[in-house]
Amino acid sequence: MNYFSSNFKLGILGGGQLGKMLLYNTRKFDIQTNVMDASPEAPSKLACNNFTLGDLMDYDAVFNFGKQVDVLTIEIENVNVDALEALEKKGIQVYPAAKTLRTIQNKAKQKLFYVDNNIPTAPFTRFAYTSEIKEAINHGGLTLPFVWKSAQFGYDGQGVKIVKTLDDLQNLPNVECIAETLVPFKNELAVIVARSANGDVKSYPVVEMEFHPEANQVEYVICPARIDDNVAKKAKDIALKVSEAFNHVGLLAVEMFQTENDDILVNEVAPRPHNSGHQTIEASYTSQFEQHIRAILNLPLGRTDSKVGGVMVNLVGAEGFTGNVVYQNIETIMQMDGVTPHIYGKKETRPFRKMGHVTIVNENLNEARRVAEEVKKSIKVISE
Amino acid sequence: MNYFSSNFKLGILGGGQLGKMLLYNTRKFDIQTNVMDASPEAPSKLACNNFTLGDLMDYDAVFNFGKQVDVLTIEIENVNVDALEALEKKGIQVYPAAKTLRTIQNKAKQKLFYVDNNIPTAPFTRFAYTSEIKEAINHGGLTLPFVWKSAQFGYDGQGVKIVKTLDDLQNLPNVECIAETLVPFKNELAVIVARSANGDVKSYPVVEMEFHPEANQVEYVICPARIDDNVAKKAKDIALKVSEAFNHVGLLAVEMFQTENDDILVNEVAPRPHNSGHQTIEASYTSQFEQHIRAILNLPLGRTDSKVGGVMVNLVGAEGFTGNVVYQNIETIMQMDGVTPHIYGKKETRPFRKMGHVTIVNENLNEARRVAEEVKKSIKVISE
Structure with missing residues (x-):
């Protein structure tokens, strides 16, 4: 494929600061780019060739955007993975792969992936709901302190809490999560x-x-x-x-x-x-x-x-x-x-x-x- | 002045490759830019905040573009200098200054500037028309070989010719020019x-x-x-x-x-x-x-x-x-x-x-x- 031609299109899901810095380089190589973001003020809006306003978690929005490009990438993980999978089936090159993104999007799955692949990671237990943790402690299956992590959408400063006492569990959302050993x-x-x-x-x-x-x-x-x-x-x-x-x-x-x-x-x-x-x-x-x-x-x-x-x-x-x-x-x-x-x-x-x-x-x-x-x-x- | 605010505007005359590379940096600093170029396909069109289609040599086009910005710069010398002078009078900061650009735009003036300022440069003679050169040679005021340079708009590969014989003068345009000593x-x-x-x-x-x-x-x-x-x-x-x-x-x-x-x-x-x-x-x-x-x-x-x-x-x-x-x-x-x-x-x-x-x-x-x-x-x- 001739990337340096006006027939080639690179799609980027997400138009934030990472996308903006990617675009310095697509511009340097004169590679045509389509960007989708939910905000009309996305930093990437300016330097891409085509901007689409759309919700990255919406199946149709991602699919319709993706089918117009040759190679599709992301600058943020929170995108609709089902749509990516459908695009892969249609022959669009999607990097990272939908399968990889699905594993990474869920911290419990991600940790299990490390275990399955003999990659060293801190010991942990998965819980379907935060409410199950208290019982696990009471039964001796889990000991304080530990790191609580929401399985989904845990980013810097959110979705992570060091739990030292039972009281620390009070205000946590009742979601799928992991309790990870606090390793010094x-x-x-x-x-x-x-x-x-x-x-x-x-x-x-x-x-x-x-x-x-x-x-x-x-x-x-x-x-x-x-x-x-x-x-x-x-x-x-x-x-x-x-x-x-x-x-x-x-x-x-x-x-x-x-x-x-x-x-x-x-x-x-x-x-x-x-x-x-x-x-x-x-x-x-x-x-x-x-x-x-x-x-x-x-x-x-x-x-x-x-x-x-x-x-x-x-x-x-x-x-x-x-x-x-x-x-x-x-x-x-x-x-x-x-x-x-x-x-x-x-x-x-x-x-x-x-x-x-x-x-x-x-x-x-x-x-x-x-x-x-x-x-x-x-x-x-x-x-x- | 707070350059890093949406109230500040930097104007760039010319939207070519130099402008494009300038824009990587205005984007990095989030400085708002207005660009004017005569081509609707100018490389800078993509990454500037506002693009104006306009002739850089046209007084009104340059003046009307320039009066909307706080600081005005160029990425090409061939711009209307009268308009820049008028903008300076209006209080717009123009860099390079109109006066400097006027000197640089004309190679004879530029050379005289060096002489006036004790800056070493190859010896030269100014001619109002190329046709005057032959006479100067005949009268012994100029000797072959020399470098002929058009005073105006001489760029890489154009407007410069090494003149070794009188025949070399044949196809040169009859314009203001300089004859410069060929210094090894x-x-x-x-x-x-x-x-x-x-x-x-x-x-x-x-x-x-x-x-x-x-x-x-x-x-x-x-x-x-x-x-x-x-x-x-x-x-x-x-x-x-x-x-x-x-x-x-x-x-x-x-x-x-x-x-x-x-x-x-x-x-x-x-x-x-x-x-x-x-x-x-x-x-x-x-x-x-x-x-x-x-x-x-x-x-x-x-x-x-x-x-x-x-x-x-x-x-x-x-x-x-x-x-x-x-x-x-x-x-x-x-x-x-x-x-x-x-x-x-x-x-x-x-x-x-x-x-x-x-x-x-x-x-x-x-x-x-x-x-x-x-x-x-x-x-x-x-x-x-």
């Missing part, structure tokens, strides 16, 4: 693996994630992770194994824990460009967004090593501010060495909403990390 | 200088340009130039002096000759992002496009040093092919180390038309240069 860990790590339809595979360096203690959102991503080489190798090997097990095409971001014993446990995966790879735009030979496009179009994969050290800081809405966004002190941070702000273009801020990110690159990773802290202290996402 | 040179160099309204100045490393012998178009740009440090310093100092003399705001690409005696002579300038700076996207801490936006919005300038060595190859239409473009062997070059193609999105190719460029980056500049030659040999811009 040193580091949260991530590896992005790119795999193309022809089986070509490359992985990015292991990155280290520092989380905001309250919001449970990534605060810094540090590339490469400051860990022992043998731990990095172990993390990389496991990430490759996960990608292989899914027979995945496209990017797969594998989030992992490094335990106190230096074991690696897979936490969860995202089958698309990921927050833990934003620094690749400035730090790597090939950005994760370009790589995703290379992978799903079966083009040769680009180099995944780094030109320089990179640190990513998420720009999230400050607490106490809701309304029209203002990036206070953005000029201050642009004065610092190797700093590039990425503003997603959302008009309204609210506490902890992801409004952008800032990349800091430097030959010296420690210097980049130091500047990142200055960035974090200086910039504030507030409202007018 | 070792290298063609370029330096891009960024200067903001507050006087903050930074320059990129000196690059080396290799020209295609027939088409008189740049074939390779090599960053940094493989020249002695003292020659590089001299070139940089002169480029800074030119930027200062124009009291320039924005990017100024200064093209220079390195003579056989290692003198530096200014050839010409471009007051905007330039072909000699495309490799900055992948090789530099700050791309020339981001830097131009930083400069004209009076934001702090970014680092101009390189992360890695960079070589740029222009993708021009192959001889003998006209029609719907095909990028033959693009997958072959994408397999090579550190190669990124940039496809401008023009539908029709013709011999020597600029259709895109390819950047090759590597820790080792010689390796990048080697791969660049492989790229050049492999890819062909042909028609269907």
Whole structure:
């Protein structure tokens, strides 16, 4: 197939910030794109060739959008998988595959997939309803503390709670969930693996994630992770194994824990460009967004090593501010060495909403990390 | 002024490939843009916030477009300067300034500007009409050979001719022109200088340009130039002096000759992002496009040093092919180390038309240069 022709169409489900960054690369390669999103103000609306307003969870909307393209990808997992399956049957190339997405969309299924494929993950128990947990504790089948996770639609800061006492169960929704053993860990790590339809595979360096203690959102991503080489190798090997097990095409971001014993446990995966790879735009030979496009179009994969050290800081809405966004002190941070702000273009801020990110690159990773802290202290996402 | 707000508008005259690459950065910073171009298929049409169809040389079109924005810039020099002057009087910030553009648009004026400002340039004589040249030669006021240059609208491959005999004058247009001494040179160099309204100045490393012998178009740009440090310093100092003399705001690409005696002579300038700076996207801490936006919005300038060595190859239409473009062997070059193609999105190719460029980056500049030659040999811009 000639991707670089006006007859070829790439479809992207979701028109958020990830889609926007994908579009820099489709534009660079002059690849025609159709985007669907439910919001008429989606950041991707501007740079795609055709924009469709539609609900990503609606069967007909996804099917009718998808049947007009040659290759279909996603920038968000919450899409109608039945429609994707029907599109695959019609011969549309769908990456990630519907089957993979179905497994990933449900955390219980995802965890069972790891177990079935001998991929290390924290021990867990699945429950059809949160209400069943109390009984399990009473019967000694489960012990406190543990991590409660909603099986469906659990994202950063939602759908996850550390349960230390029975009281902590009170306000949780009564849904399908898992109770996961609370494993003490040193580091949260991530590896992005790119795999193309022809089986070509490359992985990015292991990155280290520092989380905001309250919001449970990534605060810094540090590339490469400051860990022992043998731990990095172990993390990389496991990430490759996960990608292989899914027979995945496209990017797969594998989030992992490094335990106190230096074991690696897979936490969860995202089958698309990921927050833990934003620094690749400035730090790597090939950005994760370009790589995703290379992978799903079966083009040769680009180099995944780094030109320089990179640190990513998420720009999230400050607490106490809701309304029209203002990036206070953005000029201050642009004065610092190797700093590039990425503003997603959302008009309204609210506490902890992801409004952008800032990349800091430097030959010296420690210097980049130091500047990142200055960035974090200086910039504030507030409202007018 | 708050540039990062929906009330601010940046205007760009010209919607070609340079505008397209500028828009990656306005999108990254979420800066609102209005673009005007005469073609309804302009590459910039897609990613700008508002597109106006209009003739860049038409006073009313430029004035009416410009009065709607806060800051106005260009991606091509051929625009109506009278309209820019009127806009400046109305309080619109125009970068480059109308006065600068008026000087640059006319090669005779541009050369006189260098002489007036003690900037070294090859000796030349101005003629109101090409027909006056013959007489000057006959009277001994001018000796063969020399370089004939049309004063107006002389671009790559047009408006320039080496005149060795009187016969060479035959087919030249009878227009205002200059006859420039043919100075033997070792290298063609370029330096891009960024200067903001507050006087903050930074320059990129000196690059080396290799020209295609027939088409008189740049074939390779090599960053940094493989020249002695003292020659590089001299070139940089002169480029800074030119930027200062124009009291320039924005990017100024200064093209220079390195003579056989290692003198530096200014050839010409471009007051905007330039072909000699495309490799900055992948090789530099700050791309020339981001830097131009930083400069004209009076934001702090970014680092101009390189992360890695960079070589740029222009993708021009192959001889003998006209029609719907095909990028033959693009997958072959994408397999090579550190190669990124940039496809401008023009539908029709013709011999020597600029259709895109390819950047090759590597820790080792010689390796990048080697791969660049492989790229050049492999890819062909042909028609269907």
